[in-house]
Amino acid sequence: xxxxxxxxxxxxxxxxxxxxxxxQEVGKRLFDQILRVAxxxxxxxxxxxMGDEEFAPWMLGPTL
Numbered sequence: 852x853x854x855x856x857x858x859x860x861x862x863x864x865x866x867x868x869x870x871x872x873x874x875q876e877v878g879k880r881l882f883d884q885i886l887r888v889a890x891x892x893x894x895x896x897x898x899x900x901m902g903d904e905e906f907a908p909w910m911l912g913p914t915l
Contacts, residue, residue, distance in 0.1 A: 859901075861894050 853863035862884055866872040872880075888894055 859895055859899070861888075 853860055853865050857863075862877075862881055864877050864881070867874055867877050
C-alpha cells in the first residue's frame with residue numbers, strides 16, 4: 852500500500868511484514884515522526900494542502 856500511496860503517507864510500517872524491521876524499530880520511527888510533526892514539520896498530506904480534511908478513520912452515522 853505504501854508504494855502506491857508514498858506521496859500521501861508519512862510512514863511505511865509494512866517493513867514489519869516484509870521482515871526488514873521489527874515492531875520496535877518501526878515504533879521508534881513512528882515516535883520520532885510524531886515528535887517532528889508535533890514540533891511543526893508538515894505531513895505529506897498537509898504539504899499537498901489536504902491535511903486538514905482528509906483523515907477519516909471511520910464514518911460517523913449511517914452510510915448507504
